Amino acid sequence: QVQLVESGGRLVQAGGSLSLSCAASGRTFSTYAMGWARQAPGKEREFVAAISWNSDITDYSMSVKGRFSISRDGAKNTVYLQMNSLKPEDTAVYYCAAGPNYYDVRRLRNDYWGQGTQVTVSS
Helix, strand or coil, X not given: CCEEEEECCCEEECCCCEEEEEEEECCCHHHCEEEEEEECCCCCCEEEEEECCCCCCEEXXXXXXXXXXXXXXXXXXXXXXXXXXXCXXXXXXXXXXXXXXXXXXXXXXXXXECCCEEEEEEC
């Protein structure tokens, strides 16, 4: 069993930066690929970023590639999402997720989800 708790979401101006954190509990954290997805009002949840269990592979959606960066710290059981050059269209609830591999995380086929943290980007 893995429990995920996101933090770091807030209101930020367009062009600004924000870092999200996801603290995971459970001894099997290191065996999971991790990722982030987001859901804007009235829209379906969409993939944002994924990282493999050993950090060898990272993957991003085209809409955030070059602006966002995902990383993980095994010693702290934490995964991060650094978001730069934020745009109003990045406004959404951001969810942390754990899945069998980064391929599944990209397809939102995750075993575990966090409760989400709100990111609002003002223009």
